[in-house]
Amino acid sequence: MYNPMRFSWWRNFPLFFFLLVGASQVPAVGLSPLLHVFTPLPSSGLNQRPCLPTPNKELLDDNILKFAATTITNEQYGMPGWTRGQGSRFHKGVDIQPVQVERGRGTVRIDYYDAKAGRGFYRREPVLIPKDEIYSILDGTVVVANNNEKRSGYGRYVMIEHRFENGSRFVSMYAHLNELTVSEGTPVKAGQRIGWMGGSSSKAGARNYLKAIPHCHFEVGRVIDQNFAGTRRARALYPPMLGGKYDPRNIQPYNPVEFLQTYRAVPRPAVLAANLD
Ligand SMILES: [Zn+2]
Incomplete structure (x- = not known):
């Protein structure tokens, strides 16, 4: 029988190994399987063209390898899905x-x-500091503006709520920012600057990675459970729930690349830059 007074570190080595190495990779128990599949875009469209979330316009030329982040071993690294x-x-x-x-x-x-050789290796890479602005893709309202890097693996991030043409709501999210220029409850316009790209995350490993492969994690999705904040599941989350029903673990994703392509995203118009910053 298990006796906590005679707990042996050595006998429990597999457990510790799991906690150190494996735990961060395992989805929290009880989270929705909807988090692991893209939901189809609704047949109802948008009543405005979205802007691209950053000055990176490579997606417009289908140049996905210059739009999404790549690594030396995985050119799919930054892709959705x-x-x-x-x-x-x-x-x-x-x-x-x-x-x-x-x-x-x-x-x-x-x-x-190295998947081909079946072995790991390391390289020392230069530290790169991103300087890009981040823009709201559509008119909407800021529902989460997390300025505390330690509260989420997404670091400092902004989540904005928008509406489809049929009135149903969805959110866009911009993560690992350096600085936010909007706060919760603020209405924003498509193309309005909401912050600056950065390398923030609560996880040291992710911060390290972002130094060499800087990027903005951009997501689009919808709230799964409107009553999420009151559930036991939500109260048991670690790191703790952030933003109530807008916690990223309660957001079912659309494919963000498909979203931008389907609704024919445009670069942020220059006139916006003059009026909104
Ligand atoms: Zn990402």
Whole structure:
């Protein structure tokens, strides 16, 4: 029988190994399977053309490898839908590459896995600091403006609520920002600057990675459970729930690349830059 007084660290080594290495890869128990599949876009459209979320316009030329972040071993790295952690995590967003970076100080060690050779290796890579602005894709209202990097693996992020033509609501999310320029409850216009790209995350590993492969994690989705905030499941979340029903773990994703392409996203018009910043 299990006796907590005689708990042996050595006998429980597999447990500790799991907690150290595996736990961060396992989805929280009880979270919706809807988080692991893209939901089809509704037949009802939008009543305005969306703007691209950053100055990166490569998507308009179908140049996806210059729009989404890539690594030396995985050119699909920043794409939506691929799984990380040996298939246990579903990438809900698209990681958009910056178009303006400054060289930071020093280098950072990045661990890679060579799938062909079946072995891991590491490289020291230059530190890159992204300088891109981040824009709201549509008119909407800021529902989450998280300025506390430690509260989420997404770091400092903004979530904005919008409406489809038929009135149903959905959200867009812009993560790992350096700085936010809007606050919760603020109405925003399509193309309005809402912050600056950065490398924030509560997870040291993610911050490290973002130094070498900077990007904005951009997501579009809809609230799964309107009463999420009151559920036991939500109260048991770790890191703790953030934004009530707008917690990212209660957002079922649309494919963000498909979203921008279907609704024919345009670059942020120059006139907006003059009026909204
Ligand atoms: Zn991402």
